[in-house]
Amino acid sequence: MRFRLPERRHLASAIHDQRRAAFDTIAIVGGLLLVFLIAQAFDAHALLGEIDRRLDFYSDSLFDEIVLAVLLGFVGLILFGVRRLQEMRREIKARQHAEDRAQHLALADALTGLPNRRQFGSRLLASLDGPGGPGGNDSFALMMIDLDRFKPVNDVFGHGVGDKVLIAFAKRASAIVGTGAMLARFGGDEFALLLPAADTDEPARVARRLLALFERPFDIDDVQVTLGASIGISMAPQDATDSEELVRRADIALYRAKMNGRGSFCFFEADMDAQVQKRARIERDLRKAIADGTVRPHYQPIVDLKSGLIIGFEALARWDHPEFGQLEPEQFIGIAEDGGLIIPLSAHLLRIAARDATQWPVDTKLCFNISRVQLADPLMVLRILQILGETGLSPTRLEVEISEQVLVGDIVAAKEAFAAFHAAGVRIALDDFGTGNSSLQHLRTCHFDRLKIDRSFVMSMAGSVEATSLVNAILGLSKALGLPVTAEGIEDEALIEQLYEGGGSEGQGFRFSQAVSQEEAIRLLGQRAVARVSA
Numbered sequence: 001m002r003f004r005l006p007e008r009r010h011l012a013s014a015i016h017d018q019r020r021a022a023f024d025t026i027a028i029v030g031g032l033l034l035v036f037l038i039a040q041a042f043d044a045h046a047l048l049g050e051i052d053r054r055l056d057f058y059s060d061s062l063f064d065e066i067v068l069a070v071l072l073g074f075v076g077l078i079l080f081g082v083r084r085l086q087e088m089r090r091e092i093k094a095r096q097h098a099e100d101r102a103q104h105l106a107l108a109d110a111l112t113g114l115p116n117r118r119q120f121g122s123r124l125l126a127s128l129d130g131p132g133g134p135g136g137n138d139s140f141a142l143m144m145i146d147l148d149r150f151k152p153v154n155d156v157f158g159h160g161v162g163d164k165v166l167i168a169f170a171k172r173a174s175a176i177v178g179t180g181a182m183l184a185r186f187g188g189d190e191f192a193l194l195l196p197a198a199d200t201d202e203p204a205r206v207a208r209r210l211l212a213l214f215e216r217p218f219d220i221d222d223v224q225v226t227l228g229a230s231i232g233i234s235m236a237p238q239d240a241t242d243s244e245e246l247v248r249r250a251d252i253a254l255y256r257a258k259m260n261g262r263g264s265f266c267f268f269e270a271d272m273d274a275q276v277q278k279r280a281r282i283e284r285d286l287r288k289a290i291a292d293g294t295v296r297p298h299y300q301p302i303v304d305l306k307s308g309l310i311i312g313f314e315a316l317a318r319w320d321h322p323e324f325g326q327l328e329p330e331q332f333i334g335i336a337e338d339g340g341l342i343i344p345l346s347a348h349l350l351r352i353a354a355r356d357a358t359q360w361p362v363d364t365k366l367c368f369n370i371s372r373v374q375l376a377d378p379l380m381v382l383r384i385l386q387i388l389g390e391t392g393l394s395p396t397r398l399e400v401e402i403s404e405q406v407l408v409g410d411i412v413a414a415k416e417a418f419a420a421f422h423a424a425g426v427r428i429a430l431d432d433f434g435t436g437n438s439s440l441q442h443l444r445t446c447h448f449d450r451l452k453i454d455r456s457f458v459m460s461m462a463g464s465v466e467a468t469s470l471v472n473a474i475l476g477l478s479k480a481l482g483l484p485v486t487a488e489g490i491e492d493e494a495l496i497e498q499l500y501e502g503g504g505s506e507g508q509g510f511r512f513s514q515a516v517s518q519e520e521a522i523r524l525l526g527q528r529a530v531a532r533v534s535a
Helices: 010-054 056-107 117-129 151-157 159-174 201-215 243-259 270-292 333-338 342-357 380-391 404-409 411-424 440-445 455-459 465-481 494-502 518-525
Strands: 140-148 182-187 190-196 218-220 223-225 228-236 265-267 295-304 310-321 325-327 365-369 398-403 427-433 450-453 485-487
Touching: 056 117, 117 182, 117 190, 117 243, 140 159, 140 201, 140 243, 151 159, 151 223, 151 411, 159 182, 159 190, 159 201, 159 218, 159 223, 190 201, 201 228, 201 265, 228 243, 243 265, 243 270, 270 295, 270 310, 270 333, 270 342, 295 342, 295 518, 310 342, 310 518, 333 342, 342 365, 342 380, 365 427, 380 398, 380 411, 398 404, 404 411, 404 427, 411 427, 450 455, 450 465, 455 465, 465 485, 465 494
Parallel strands: 228 265, 310 365, 365 398, 398 427, 427 450, 450 485
Antiparallel strands: 140 190, 140 228, 182 190, 218 223, 295 310, 310 325
16 A cells, blocks of 8 residues: 655645736736727827817817726726636635545545545655654554454445444544544545554553444444454554555554454564465465365264264364465464355365265264355355255255354344255254353244354363353253253263263264264264263
8 A cells, every 4th residue: 555645736726826817907907008098199189189270179178088088997997807806716716615625525535524545644654754753752553443243234234324333433433532643444344543652552542442432332223233343553663664564564463353353452563474474375375275175074973972873973174285284274264254265165165075975874964064254145055055956965964053153243144044944954053152142032033953062161071160060051951942962072081971961962072083084984984883871
């Protein structure tokens, strides 16, 4: 991004035009007056000679009339010049007003009225080059602000509501940034703040206040809109003295804030640059890996806790990167979501997994995760059912899993998708239960077929009474709702019987098996049982 100072020449141009108009008027009046006087001088001389010869007694009266005519003509020319000068002044004033208006439109965001990217860039350059910038005694912070979960607002409530949310945020934020700061809108849901700051204390304080703005919902047209924000901060001159580099490093810090779970702020650190370069490399290579088919699903067994028999597998993505080695889903799924690759990646993985599942016993289910990006895709259900049709896997053997965080991010889209899945015979499981913000109302209205207890709770049961009580509470709740439960993260054999007695029906974890290839999955299916409850 290259910033340039805006050109402001309209005032000098207006003054020049005004002076030129006055000069032209004076010149015209003077020229006309000179011509008139010369002409009248000749006419008067001839006329007076004739009068002397014939009508000597009229000479005094006729001379007075000539003088009066000359004076009246002169006054008329002056009035004409003054009127023309006033008209030209009005024209210059109107043009100056139009130029001022155009200058304002060129430097302000049309929606919020905040400074736009161009004006912000000019201020940033002035701060870097001026006496108060890095060349002087002061430093400042550049903050990049990105609204979280804004796209679903436009998708669900319409762009009109989305625009009003942006206006409301701009008003709230403008009220707290303080004097000497500049808040600008770069476009979409992206804002920037230039803040005088000697150290990181003031930017951190302002960042917390900005995030606190989202604790109160936005009331727009009888609709309550709940959002969040992520903020990345770079400091001048500590982090950079070049405008483009300062913005780039603030963007890097913004990305880290989003990776930390959104709703947070982060200062730029030197090692972030290398991480961003690695991320860019992974995203670039992932595109090629999807096309080449080198990202493939592995399968972690899901076991019946009573019999110990494998009743299904959860498909988990695995990628053997040529430089970084074996990558777990957590290392590239988020990159795929942000880079627009998650839909083709998921389709690729599901197609392979569904084809592999046709080689398992017909009562063995396939569990497959859907992401927040897929949930927002109106064609998601159609895409999945089309893949099932292509591979020949019955929809009744597929169980899609959605996490709590994805669910609460777009509950309306989730309900619509669930209804379509159920109509086709696909089952739905609420994944990572206990880690998000889903309510009992969601459990009742979304019609889940199964709950999956998050692995962090199950793995903590051996050494934590609190974790054991929480898991037992979830088991009791699921029993009351008539929902079967799968416990993830089982690594201790003693937990198998404890979970079964508490009401758990299925389990998965390293106690049974890690995620394995298709060949190993078929071998495991050939075993009588991988674990069972003691008789």
